[in-house]
Amino acid sequence: MLILRPSRIADLPEVVRIAEASAIGITSLPPDRDKLYDKIRQSVESFEPDRDVSGEETYFFVLEDAATGRLMGTSGITAEAGFHDRFYSYRNETIVHASQELAVSNRIHALHLCHDLTGYALLTSFWIDPSLYDTEWPQLLSRGRLLFLREYSQRFGDKIAAENPGVCDEQGRSPFWDAVGRRFFNMDYPQAERLSGGRSKTFIAELMPHYPIYVPLLPAEAKLAIGQLHPVAELPFSILLAEGFDADTYIDIFDGGPTVEARISMLRSIAKQRRLQVTVAPDDVAAGRPHLISNVSADGFRATIATLKVERDSPVLLPPAIATTLGVESGDAVRVVPL
Amino acid sequence: MTTTMLLRPIALSDLPALIELVGRAGVGLTTLPPNQIELRKRIEASEATFAGTTDPRDGLYLFVLLEVSAAAPAGKLAGICGVAPAVGLRQPWYSYRVGQVVHASQELNIFTQTPTLFLSNDHTGHSELCSLFLDPAYRKDKNGVLLSKSRLLFLAQHRGHFADRVIAELRGVTDANGKSPFWESLGRHFFSMEFAHADYLTGIGKKSFVAELMPKHPLYTSFLTPEAQAVIGVTHELTRPAQAMLASEGFRFAGHVDIFDAGPVVEAVVDDIGAVKASRLVPARIVDLPNADGVAHLVSNTHYGDFRASLVTLPTGTQACPLTAEVAALLKVKDGEDVRVAPLSTRDR
Numbered sequence: 001m002l003i004l005r006p007s008r009i010a011d012l013p014e015v016v017r018i019a020e021a022s023a024i025g026i027t028s029l030p031p032d033r034d035k036l037y038d039k040i041r042q043s044v045e046s047f048e049p050d051r052d053v054s055g056e057e058t059y060f061f062v063l064e065d066a067a068t069g070r071l072m073g074t075s076g077i078t079a080e081a082g083f084h085d086r087f088y089s090y091r092n093e094t095i096v097h098a099s100q101e102l103a104v105s106n107r108i109h110a111l112h113l114c115h116d117l118t119g120y121a122l123l124t125s126f127w128i129d130p131s132l133y134d135t136e137w138p139q140l141l142s143r144g145r146l147l148f149l150r151e152y153s154q155r156f157g158d159k160i161a162a163e164n165p166g167v168c169d170e171q172g173r174s175p176f177w178d179a180v181g182r183r184f185f186n187m188d189y190p191q192a193e194r195l196s197g198g199r200s201k202t203f204i205a206e207l208m209p210h211y212p213i214y215v216p217l218l219p220a221e222a223k224l225a226i227g228q229l230h231p232v233a234e235l236p237f238s239i240l241l242a243e244g245f246d247a248d249t250y251i252d253i254f255d256g257g258p259t260v261e262a263r264i265s266m267l268r269s270i271a272k273q274r275r276l277q278v279t280v281a282p283d284d285v286a287a288g289r290p291h292l293i294s295n296v297s298a299d300g301f302r303a304t305i306a307t308l309k310v311e312r313d314s315p316v317l318l319p320p321a322i323a324t325t326l327g328v329e330s331g332d333a334v335r336v337v338p339l
Numbered sequence: 340m341t342t343t344m345l346l347r348p349i350a351l352s353d354l355p356a357l358i359e360l361v362g363r364a365g366v367g368l369t370t371l372p373p374n375q376i377e378l379r380k381r382i383e384a385s386e387a388t389f390a391g392t393t394d395p396r397d398g399l400y401l402f403v404l405l406e407v408s409a410a411a412p413a414g415k416l417a418g419i420c421g422v423a424p425a426v427g428l429r430q431p432w433y434s435y436r437v438g439q440v441v442h443a444s445q446e447l448n449i450f451t452q453t454p455t456l457f458l459s460n461d462h463t464g465h466s467e468l469c470s471l472f473l474d475p476a477y478r479k480d481k482n483g484v485l486l487s488k489s490r491l492l493f494l495a496q497h498r499g500h501f502a503d504r505v506i507a508e509l510r511g512v513t514d515a516n517g518k519s520p521f522w523e524s525l526g527r528h529f530f531s532m533e534f535a536h537a538d539y540l541t542g543i544g545k546k547s548f549v550a551e552l553m554p555k556h557p558l559y560t561s562f563l564t565p566e567a568q569a570v571i572g573v574t575h576e577l578t579r580p581a582q583a584m585l586a587s588e589g590f591r592f593a594g595h596v597d598i599f600d601a602g603p604v605v606e607a608v609v610d611d612i613g614a615v616k617a618s619r620l621v622p623a624r625i626v627d628l629p630n631a632d633g634v635a636h637l638v639s640n641t642h643y644g645d646f647r648a649s650l651v652t653l654p655t656g657t658q659a660c661p662l663t664a665e666v667a668a669l670l671k672v673k674d675g676e677d678v679r680v681a682p683l684s685t686r687d688r
Contacts, residue, residue: 097529097552101545104530104552183561184442184451207442207449214554216528217562 002072002137003325004144004294004303006047007040007062014071015040015062018127028076028124046079049298053155055080059148060125061301063141066325073128073141077149079156082118089117089250089259092227093212109215111226113208117250117261121149123162126236133235136305139339140292142239144303146269147294147335153264160264162245164237165230166257176256179222184208192254208253225256233257243267273337277315280323280330290339293318295326302326310336341629342408344482345669346489346639346648349385349401349419354378356416357403360474370470371419372542381470385421389644396428398500400493401470402646404486406477407669417477418486421470422494424501427463430547434459434595434604437572438557454560456571458553461595462604466494468507471581481635481650484683487584489648491614492639492679496646498609505609506595507585510578511602512570521601524567529553537599553598571601578602587685588613617688618681625674626661633657635683640672647671653680655687 007015012033019031030036039060046057056079063073081087090111098105123145128138149156168174168189177189184207185192215223227247229237237258241247244267245260252259264270275296287309293316294303306322316336318328328334349357357378361371371378385401387393401421405414426432435456443450468490473483494501513519513534519526522534529552530537540549560568572592574582582605589612590605597604609615614637633654640647647670653660660678662670672678682688 095555097554099548099552101548102540102552104532106529106531106552108529108554110556179562183559184453186449186451207444207447207451209453209559210440211455211557211559213562214528214556214558217525217558 001066001304001321001325002063002132002140003066004061004063004075004140004301006299006301007043007060007074009037009040009044011062011071012037012040015074018071018074022127028078029074029127043076044299047299047301051298053079055083055119057155058124059145061141061145061148063128063137072132072137074125075123075127075141075145076125077145077156078122078124080118081120081122081161082115086115087118087120087122088208088253089114090213090253090256091116091250092248095212111213111215111251113210113212113253114250117159117161117259119157119159120261121156121160121264123160123240126233128235136290136339138235138239140303140305142236143243143269143292143337144294146243146267147273147292147303147337148301149264150270150273151275151294151296151335152298156264158264159261160245160267161250161259161261162240163252163259164240164247164257165233166252166255167225167228167230168255174225174255175219175221176225177254179218180213180256181208181254189254222256227251227258228256229258230255243269269337273335274310274312275333275335276310278318278323278328278330278332278334279315280328281317281319283320291336292339293322293326293334293336295328296333296335297327300327305339308336310338341665342406343649343666343669344417344480344485345405345407345414346402346420346486346646347405348389348644348646349382349403351379351382351386353403353416354382357382357419360416360419360472363475370421370542371472372539374539374543377543388424395424395500398424400424400490402490402493404473404477404482416474417482418473419470420472420486420490421468422490422501422505423467423469425464426467426506427460427465430544431460431550432463433547433550433553433598434462435558435598435601436461437560437594437596440559454568454571456558456560456596458550458555458557458598459595462504462506462606464502465606466501466505466609468505468585481683483580484584485637485648485650487581488588488614488681488683489637489639491588491612492618492637492648492681493646494609494612495615495618495681496639496641496679497643501609503609504606505612506604506606507590508597508604509582509585509602510575511597511600512573512575513600519600520564520566520570522599524564525558526553526599534599541599550598567601572596572603573601574603613685613688614681618679620677620679621658621660622675623667623670623672623678624659624661625664625667627663629663629666630654630661634687636660636680637683638662638670639679640670641677641679642671645671650683651680655682 043060172190250259404418595604
């Protein structure tokens with residue numbers, strides 16, 4: 001059984017291993033021990049139950065194999081994208097250039113540098129061990145976050161976004177970057193990405209083009225990269241799409257990857273989850289459907305997947321092993337959502 | 340009868356010869372489309388402007404250069420030129436202003452200067468020198484400068500009809516097939532037409548329609564092809580002499596280019612134009628033999644609708660303008676009447 005829980009300082013060596021294995025494009029997982037240490041420390045502080053929340057919080061989860069203690073994945077939530085600063089994206093726009101007189105009507109695709117997603121909650125840091133791709137565990141790693149988000153909804157705004165890596169080659173060369181950012185940065189993509197990774201993105205404001213970019217003027221390769229997902233991220237991306245995230249409006253300013261966004265209340269897992277009381281069963285429960293289930297603790301947050309029989313307004317009957325894993329007793333609350 | 344090159348306002352009777360002349364100009368002579376109906380409209384607009392029966396916002400002064408000789412006493416059409424008293428007051432007048440943005444970060448040790456193009460209406464209300472074309476067979480004997488500069492005497496003489504600033508659009512670079520690298524890189528994406536057709540639409544007064552299809556946001560020049568970037572503000576090879584001539588009179592490129600072919604727009608303050616400043620009024624003197632001493636001068640009468648100009652050899656600083664009866668008749672001046680003179684070459688001023 002795998003469980004989703006907040007990361008601890010003791011996870012650092014495992015998290016470093018994961019960051020080194022993760023692909024380029026996951027800027028929230030820099031393969032840098034000091035940065036990862038800071039990331040975990042900030043997360044530990046953020047999960048504190050009586051924390052006076054400011055929007056600065058970053059929540060970093062790990063997926064742990066309960067049997068071995070080995071970490072099989074990571075995921076995160078940033079409370080407010082661009083906190084203390086602005087969060088930059090390119091917004092896809094259509095400008096219609098039309099003239100009745102000349103019988104011409106052209107729809108011109110343009111990219112508009114914007115701060116629209118500033119203050120959105122941000123899903124980050126998704127990485128899962130490739131051996132688990134074809135299992136249900138990626139669902140836990142990605143959607144388990146949403147149960148936390150729902151329980152602590154006062155810590156977040158109404159809207160949520162997630163960046164997804166755009167296309168690049170094996171050397172990390174991004175056609176979108178080469179056509180756009182490079183003209184203004186004079187450095188290659190991995191270098192620029194590193195610079196933005198563990199730190200504020202303020203400097204981007206001064207360096208990226210502020211006027212809209214007319215897409216027809218870009219080279220064909222760069223055009224194709226707009227909103228194009230890196231194949232490595234197909235799995236987490238498909239989970240987000242199934243949740244109801246919209247991938248059509250925003251792209252990453254560096255690599256053109258799709259930045260998805262949604263209203264939190266409209267997400268499938270948020271809409272379908274329930275907060276129910278627990279009754280711990282004397283032994284294993286036979287029938288039911290697989291569910292994501294979490295406790296309602298902050299720093300003691302735990303989530304996993306269990307086969308449960310969930311009925312409206314009646315306590316959920318929990319097998320003892322699951323109750324132990326989640327640290328709940330009869331009478332405690334949990335959140336459940338069908339897998 | 341000697342041969343004299345004479346400039347006068349255009350008349351409808353010039354239409355057949357004009358059609359023939361313009362047919363030889365090819366792409367790039369935007370303001371003179373090879374279209375009989377349009378050319379007729381131009382001539383009628385000019386006649387109405389001289390007659391004072393048109394709204395100044397629609398004004399257009401067109402002049403023709405004629406070779407007057409015994410064989411052709413009414414004159415043979417050699418060239419055409421024009422002045423618009425004010426542009427952009429009826430339809431918006433567009434140009435790109437070449438600018439730059441600096442993207443800098445001390446922290447990251449980055450400093451990049453990126454050239455930009457801003458769509459502007461900056462020249463709205465300015466006067467414009469336009470429609471210059473000289474028959475290749477007449478590109479000799481100072482005809483080109485006479486044709487272009489005699490307009491400046493008209494400007495000086497009828498200053499109140501013009502704005503304080505005057506511009507001239509110079510033809511941008513096109514290849515042998517009439518393709519403009521700038522258009523191919525920019526305009527083409529926003530239309531579905533060839534440069535020649537856009538140019539033609541401009542010529543028949545639809546430039547603002549075309550312009551409204553152009554990108555309104557500032558453009559980063561670096562997104563254009565290297566070929567397009569290379570021709571921004573560059574004059575077509577065949578237009579370089581005209582540019583040199585205008586430059587000698589004080590016209591300067593001030594960072595505006597044509598929105599279609601990126602040819603430079605040069606501009607001057609009317610009162611600072613060399614020929615305007617150097618021109619003086621002196622009395623005409625009818626003489627038997629043409630004066631042979633001195634240097635070539637632009638000479639014009641002071642009339643409006645009957646404006647005439649030509650080249651006469653005069654001593655520099657002359658206090659009078661000796662003219663043979665024949666030339667005086669062509670210029671429509673009487674003995675003792677003031678004429679406006681200016682040394683043709685800036686060296687002689």
